[in-house]
Amino acid sequence: MRKVTATAVGFNAVYVVSQAIIARRLGPVAHDALRLQTTTSAAKFRSILEGWDDVELARYRSHLPPDMVHPLIYGASLCASALQLDELSPLPSWLRRGLVIAPWLSALGDYGENVAHWYLLDHRESITPAAIRVTGTVTNTKWALAGACLATLLAGYTRVGWRAVRASRAR
Secondary structure, three states: OHHHHHHHHHHHHHHHHHHHHHHHHHHHHHHHHHHHHHOOOHHHHHHHHHHOOHHHHHHHHHHHHHHOOHHHHHHHHHHHHHHHHHHHOOOOHHHHHHHHHHHHHHHHHHHHHHHHHHHHHHOHHHOOHHHHHHHHHHHHHHHHHHHHHHHHHHHHHHHHHHHHHHHHHHO
């Protein structure tokens, strides 16, 4: 159990640092970056890019290299946290399997999004309705998978904590 705990805590700490690095690089374009990533509209995608000056575009571009490592980090963080939860309170096999697989599917989607956006920044003629529908759908699916994992983990850890409190009061 201690090895799993240390692994989960370690990956979660590395995740926080990685997220902070990305947020710092994005700075004031973070909100627009999220809109750019999640849109399924080519017109909105183009409009966001055209609304950025050279500094803002450079900020967005600068977040991509660390964002190529970030999916591995959050995949490992969510997976280790799921295994830790299973150690504390055994999960049904289908749920454990889902909590271990979904972060990696999310990470794969993140890589697809990053590669596509890196390409589209330099090949604006490729910003087509079909391309942006695909990238937006992949991004939104990535967020849904990671968010569902996180919500499930938070609920599971809350349940474990609540049981611990009730058990300590019963003593």
